[in-house]
Amino acid sequence: MASLLSDRKETMRDIFGATILKLSKEDERVYVVDGDLANSTKIDGVALQNPEKFLQMGIAEQNMLSVCSGLAATGLQPWAVTFAAFLSKRAIDQIQVQIAQPNLDVKMIGAYSGLLTGLTGKTHQSLEDIAIFRSLANMTVLAPADSVEVKKMIEFAHQYNGPVYIRLARDPYPIIFDDDYEFQVGKAVSLKEGSDLTIISTGTQTSRAIKAAESLQAEGLSIAVLHMPTIKPLDKEAIVKAAEKTGVIVTAEEHSIYGGLGSAVAEVLVEEKPVPMLRVGVNDRNSESAPNQELLEKYGISENHIAETVKRALKKARQ
Template identity: 75%
Template sequence: MKTILSAEKQTMRDGLSKTMLRLSQEDENVYVLDGDLGTSTKADVVADNNPEKFLQMGIAEQNMMSAAAGLATTGIQPWTFSFAAFLSKRSIDQIQVQIAQPKLDVKMIGGYSGLLTGLTGKTHQSLEDIAIFRTLANMVVLAPGDSKEVEKVMEFAHQYDGPVYIRVARDAYPILFDDDYTFELGKAITLKEGTDATIISTGTQTSRSVEAAEKLEEEEGISVEVLHMPSIKPLDTEAIVKAAEKTGAIVTAEEHSIIGGLGSAVAETLVEEKPVPVVRVGVKDRNSESGPNEAMLDKYEISPNHVVDAVKQVLKKK
């Protein structure tokens, strides 16, 4: 069986740095604000190649977001860079009151999201950022699945007038999209057709979901649809309902807490519109820890094999 997943892998940071430099060069209003993590997030490409558009804000995330709000009121489009854990928890008051409420044109890049943060420790991991940001009125929340989609999402955010949170990961992931792919706000993408169950996934978990779906088809003869949801807010509720009508069984998958993220958003939609069996794959209600990637995926039950198990579980409820 031909796989959907490309053998080539790229880090989301590579697509991000290339696009950020280009936007800063093409648009005089685009500035980068960095929370002293440029070498990790790759925002330092602007510091190295277009330094007049780079503002080093230091380890002071609250101040960085307040400064971004002020700059946005002058017509500048600030792109703020930090780890997802720091944006979503240290500076959330400034983001809500000074950026989201007045709907200012500030872009927020949450790097090192999820569990796999290169052994940086649990203080640097973020399993709550989607839940936090999707509760804010006027906020757009996006979680691209590969480096190509990161580029397309950033191009969209550049044209969009309002606050946008983009969740990106540290490590390399398989290429899912080609250069012709077009990102549409609030729209899901069907990566694989299927009839028995649907996996709705986002961000880094999408490539793992494709791997799980292909394994189920090849080894078990189970036909699984994979629906990638890069736009978590606004959410493609129409695609969710259609998937429920088509397969009658839904698994959600995300590298995020099982509480308040994509799984919650999908379940909320289905409860109101089309109740069907749902199993959510995500980190259970527990604290994380630092460790090697494969061990972390297995311990916190979000590996491709856990997605496989979730599909088998939901089919029993169908």
């Protein structure tokens, strides 16, 4: 059986950089606001090719989001770009009071999200950003699985009037979607059908969930994969349908098990369709700096851990 994952890999940040440069040239409202990380986040193309649309705020994230609030209040559309760890934790007061509460049209890009930020250091890792942003009223929270979905999400956010948070990964990921893929906010995407259990995944964990499901199929297990690109608003209907069809759920995310996708799915199931469920994510512990594969294994979020969790969930369901 051919894999759902392409052999070709692309980085989310490269596609984001190219897409936002294009938008900044086409739409006079679009401004890119940088937190002194343009080279890392790949928005340096805007600084070089469309400098009048590039605003450098330096290492001052709180001020950066306040400036974005002011820009949006005048009818412009600012795109605040920095690392997810800095955006979600250093500037959360400004985001809540000056952007989310007044429901302003500010787009926030959390680059270098999750556990795998290379060797940049543990202070740059972000395992809490989904939990933080989905708790804010008026906030839309998105996590793409590949570079194709990144482009589609950016195009959606550009047309949408309101605050949006998009988390991006640093490293290249396999292509999952064709160029004609249509992203729909608040809608899950069925990537693989199955009858024994459904893995509900988001962001970077979706490619690992696919690998786990395909390896389990070789062992005779029929595992569905449901990609959740929108964490808020959540596709509750798709979650309930998955629970009704397979009767067992495993969630997978490159995020803390607290407050993220796993918590959101559990909230739906406990109210609508209680079924056996387990979560794959980083447990209640602080992360550390190390090579990516070692981090995946140590913190229990690799495709092998997803597969093992699926087996545990099936065993739990039979008891």
